[in-house]
Amino acid sequence: MRTLTHREKRTLRFGAVAVGIYLLSFGGLQVWKFFGQRRSDYRQLVRQAEDLKREVRLYEDRILLVKKLMEGFHMDPARLSRVSVVADASAAIQKAAMGGGVQLGPVRESPGRPSSKELASMQLEGTGPVPAVMGLLSRLESVGFPLIIDSVQLTPDPRPGQLKINLTILILDFEQWKKEEPPHA
Amino acid sequence: MSELHFMQSPSVYLEIGQSSLKALDGEAGLELALERLPNGRLTDACKETVTLSLQSFLKKDVWRPRARALCAIGARGVSLRRLMLPSSTKDNLRRLLLLQIETEFPLPPDALAWGYRRLGNADLPAGQPLHQSANSAANNGFLVAAVKREVVEEYSEILSNCGVIPVFTLAGLARASLWPQPPRACAILDIGRNYSELMTFDNGVPTAVRILPWGGESITRAIEKGLSIARDEAEQLKIGLARGPASDAGRDQKSQAAVEAALNSLAGAIKGQWTGQRIFLSGKSTRLKDMSVLLARCLGNGVQCESIEPAAGEGRSAAILGLKTAAQSGRECPPLVLELKPADGAASMARQAPWKWAGVAVLLTAGLLALPYAEALLLKSRLSRKLAAIQVDKARLSTIDRELDFLRHLKQSQPPYLDALFLLAKAAPQGSRFDSLSMNRRGDLSLRGSMRDSQQVAGFRSKLIESGFFSNVAVEEQTPTPDRQKVVVRISAQWKPFSARESLAIGPTAEEIAKAKIRPKDTPAGPFPGMSPGFPGAAAMPGGPSPAGPGRRIASPAASKMPLPPGT
Numbered sequence: 001m002r003t004l005t006h007r008e009k010r011t012l013r014f015g016a017v018a019v020g021i022y023l024l025s026f027g028g029l030q031v032w033k034f035f036g037q038r039r040s041d042y043r044q045l046v047r048q049a050e051d052l053k054r055e056v057r058l059y060e061d062r063i064l065l066v067k068k069l070m071e072g073f074h075m076d077p078a079r080l081s082r083v084s085v086v087a088d089a090s091a092a093i094q095k096a097a098m099g100g101g102v103q104l105g106p107v108r109e110s111p112g113r114p115s116s117k118e119l120a121s122m123q124l125e126g127t128g129p130v131p132a133v134m135g136l137l138s139r140l141e142s143v144g145f146p147l148i149i150d151s152v153q154l155t156p157d158p159r160p161g162q163l164k165i166n167l168t169i170l171i172l173d174f175e176q177w178k179k180e181e182p183p184h185a
Numbered sequence: 186m187s188e189l190h191f192m193q194s195p196s197v198y199l200e201i202g203q204s205s206l207k208a209l210d211g212e213a214g215l216e217l218a219l220e221r222l223p224n225g226r227l228t229d230a231c232k233e234t235v236t237l238s239l240q241s242f243l244k245k246d247v248w249r250p251r252a253r254a255l256c257a258i259g260a261r262g263v264s265l266r267r268l269m270l271p272s273s274t275k276d277n278l279r280r281l282l283l284l285q286i287e288t289e290f291p292l293p294p295d296a297l298a299w300g301y302r303r304l305g306n307a308d309l310p311a312g313q314p315l316h317q318s319a320n321s322a323a324n325n326g327f328l329v330a331a332v333k334r335e336v337v338e339e340y341s342e343i344l345s346n347c348g349v350i351p352v353f354t355l356a357g358l359a360r361a362s363l364w365p366q367p368p369r370a371c372a373i374l375d376i377g378r379n380y381s382e383l384m385t386f387d388n389g390v391p392t393a394v395r396i397l398p399w400g401g402e403s404i405t406r407a408i409e410k411g412l413s414i415a416r417d418e419a420e421q422l423k424i425g426l427a428r429g430p431a432s433d434a435g436r437d438q439k440s441q442a443a444v445e446a447a448l449n450s451l452a453g454a455i456k457g458q459w460t461g462q463r464i465f466l467s468g469k470s471t472r473l474k475d476m477s478v479l480l481a482r483c484l485g486n487g488v489q490c491e492s493i494e495p496a497a498g499e500g501r502s503a504a505i506l507g508l509k510t511a512a513q514s515g516r517e518c519p520p521l522v523l524e525l526k527p528a529d530g531a532a533s534m535a536r537q538a539p540w541k542w543a544g545v546a547v548l549l550t551a552g553l554l555a556l557p558y559a560e561a562l563l564l565k566s567r568l569s570r571k572l573a574a575i576q577v578d579k580a581r582l583s584t585i586d587r588e589l590d591f592l593r594h595l596k597q598s599q600p601p602y603l604d605a606l607f608l609l610a611k612a613a614p615q616g617s618r619f620d621s622l623s624m625n626r627r628g629d630l631s632l633r634g635s636m637r638d639s640q641q642v643a644g645f646r647s648k649l650i651e652s653g654f655f656s657n658v659a660v661e662e663q664t665p666t667p668d669r670q671k672v673v674v675r676i677s678a679q680w681k682p683f684s685a686r687e688s689l690a691i692g693p694t695a696e697e698i699a700k701a702k703i704r705p706k707d708t709p710a711g712p713f714p715g716m717s718p719g720f721p722g723a724a725a726m727p728g729g730p731s732p733a734g735p736g737r738r739i740a741s742p743a744a745s746k747m748p749l750p751p752g753t
Contacts, residue, residue: 038565045565149600151625153621155622
């Protein structure tokens, strides 16, 4: 093979350097783009995380309020079973009445109005001393079920010191709240 | 660069002579005696002692870079040449120098530790014979110094073992650094123990270096012979002469005569080597009283002698002071560095520290630039996983919303039956009787009962309205009984919505509760027991008024106007 002249060697050297520079810059650009893309993705994720953080922070007050209300009502709505809630609520009401000294008469149950998100309504009749009747009215709120006293009728009982009470109680259906679109407040 | 001095390697200064080694690190000095073999090499024991002593002397902070040891070595075995070389590139210059060294010096370059210094045109003395042709205008002058390689290697090994980077130069050149502008023609005589070193300069450029077989010991011997005393006594006498005249004037005179005789022999040796007008003296022996004057007299011809020996102190000498002066004047290296490596040692030595720091700076900058990208690469997957987990958990937020909505609805839908009963009981006049009372959650209230007269009915209605709880109160029917003793009434009312009732103070005060607790329980029975006289709702309710208006006792004008029910 012929020995290359100095001029040829120099030309080859320049060519190699030029090709090297081209490859280096091209490859460098690709690497730069790759890392730039990764960084931009990461920054987007960081922004998402910050948004999420802000969103979750708003819920801190709501959680406290929910906790307070749940403690007031002695109830966790998420744990209520639609199948057994009416039976359990009826039992709890009767237990509260008996425990407070109110003698219950007939108890009638009827299905609630789905439009009002009610599961059932109950009609109770009972007799007892004034304190017991008042105590029952106060305790019904915290028996651990979503109850609303629809109406109250108080009449005197022939026995002295006794009061007759007629109650209509509504049992709410939490399942129907679940199906609803959550409020955007 | 002065701002970056703290980045530069610290320097220690050493002078390695024939019989002693002096070191100066800051203000601390060290002086060690050297023992040599007949061939001039250090003995093994001496090497070990010197290494250990220097190691303990040069203790350095761990965080600081390795110190440079600027070493001035004695002139024994040193050859000095001035060479003229044609202009050339740096690589060619080195090649040319090697060729010239091979020609000019008795040993090949590989066996030498050598260094060079470029001479400016001003440095070239007129008429001075050069080893190469001085005719060419393009020629450059170089001063080349060389010494046997193993001599410098021996010192280098000792210093490297002490953790310093040695840089070697000639002691004579170091002494010359004491003057910013050296005299045109002069000589420096460093008087050692047994030998003296004479370096002659022309225009600040060394022209020759010679070892004279004359030293401080020569003076001692002269005194010993002149006074016929023992050597130790002669040495003491010599030291005494340095301090000043002794009490014995006759003995002093004899000593002075002996010293002069010794100096005469020195002057003879100098005259054989140099014929200048100014000579500088260094070395401990120059501390002898009137040494400079005596030597000048011995030299004659108006030669001036001047001592440049610094004040006494361990590790202090003219060479060390010269090295220090050169370093403090901003020179990173002495003007002529004796190299052991074939590469450009001086340059690499000088550039080592800045390049190291530059490298660190580049690395840090690269790290700084790469950090955001590295963060993205390293943390992205982790962050994605975390975000996905939070997104899954986010579904629970809607559950919380629904629960809150449900519980709020439940709370707001609880009708205020007990509040209404409390207000009725509080407003009812004495002797009233309620036969029936019905309420529903829409706020409708209706009651049927009897009162004493129509005024009581009107008062009862007024109190209910003033309570602020009811939006309207209507007496639907008011009929007197046939015996005209009572009035049968039918009243309907509507309580206000939840939002309007929120600010009302309803429920018994703490005082009312306390009074109710101490009231006898045998309340009079009536057709509507407990409601007449006064509905004892608060007293009768287990747990007090909590369900009626817990924690909502806010003063309102309407409530304050309301009179307490009779009997309470």
